[in-house]
Amino acid sequence: MCSNKNLYFFVADVHLGLGYKEPAERERQFAEFLNTLPHNTKEVYLLGDIFDFWYEYKDVIPSGYTRALGAMAALVERGIKLHFFNGNHDIWTYRYLQNEIGAVVHPKPEIVQIEGVRFFLAHGDGLWDKSRSYRILQSIFKCRFLQILFSGLHPRWALWLGKKWSHHNRITRYSKETEGARESFCAEQTAKATAWAEEYLSNLQATGEQAVNRFILGHYHISATSRLKEGATLSILGDWLNNADYLLFDGHQLTRHKILRCAQNDRESSE
Numbered sequence: 001m002c003s004n005k006n007l008y009f010f011v012a013d014v015h016l017g018l019g020y021k022e023p024a025e026r027e028r029q030f031a032e033f034l035n036t037l038p039h040n041t042k043e044v045y046l047l048g049d050i051f052d053f054w055y056e057y058k059d060v061i062p063s064g065y066t067r068a069l070g071a072m073a074a075l076v077e078r079g080i081k082l083h084f085f086n087g088n089h090d091i092w093t094y095r096y097l098q099n100e101i102g103a104v105v106h107p108k109p110e111i112v113q114i115e116g117v118r119f120f121l122a123h124g125d126g127l128w129d130k131s132r133s134y135r136i137l138q139s140i141f142k143c144r145f146l147q148i149l150f151s152g153l154h155p156r157w158a159l160w161l162g163k164k165w166s167h168h169n170r171i172t173r174y175s176k177e178t179e180g181a182r183e184s185f186c187a188e189q190t191a192k193a194t195a196w197a198e199e200y201l202s203n204l205q206a207t208g209e210q211a212v213n214r215f216i217l218g219h220y221h222i223s224a225t226s227r228l229k230e231g232a233t234l235s236i237l238g239d240w241l242n243n244a245d246y247l248l249f250d251g252h253q254l255t256r257h258k259i260l261r262c263a264q265n266d267r268e269s270s271e
């Protein structure tokens with residue numbers, strides 16, 4: 001990590017603000033992670049759900065997140081390019097992150113070329129789940145009229161409502177899960193993601209478009225890697241609720257790292 005190669009980091013699902021385990025500790029850990037990135041870091045990709053709930057008004061942003069926002073701004077000040085992909089928990093960003101932090105906001109999945117390697121980057125929701133309930137929920141969230149209505153609420157009520165909903169969503173899922181259910185969830189989601197990525201590659205091939213070499217997704221809260229055809233890989237990022245998971249690309253290799261919650265040592269594995 002100390003060479004002079006350009007470094008690129010990928011993180012998702014920190015869920016700042018979520019009252020699970022030790023939220024203040026989680027925010028400190030995330031801020032420290034950003035503050036201590038090596039000097040040869042070129043870009044940081046935040047792949048969604050960094051905030052458990054975000055909403056902003058022209059002159060008001062949610063309270064909390066101070067350390068995280070400060071660390072994000074400091075990164076940009078250091079000349080590191082910061083990318084913020086909207087997740088389903090932080091879908092409603094307007095201009096604050098661009099104007100105040102200097103981040104590049106990506107509302108949709110993107111294919112980007114990094115050091116000659118083609119990456120498909122996305123938060124990961126809705127890529128293959130086209131169910132009716134998902135589409136209804138999306139149309140509610142993306143509805144401009146509802147956003148205007150929401151903005152009309154006093155921030156005290158709007159943010160209370162949003163945080164309540166976000167929190168309920170995640171905690172309900174976590175509290176219902178047993179170890180066995182978690183394992184089968186991981187296997188099932190990895191299989192779905194892999195099938196989707198394979199099909200995506202086939203479609204690119206059929207239309208004569210340039211292939212993607214690396215797929216990186218968040219959203220599923222699982223640390224998983226799949227090998228795809230033609231040497232491509234799919235990596236799903238784990239969340240920061242238990243241990244912190246991130247991916248590092250050095251222009252050649254993509255490696256997965258874990259910052260363990262109790263012991264601060266990094267664990268590394270090749271993708």
Ligand SMILES: [Mn+2]
Pocket residue numbers: 048049087088089123125218219220
């Ligand atoms: Mn998500």
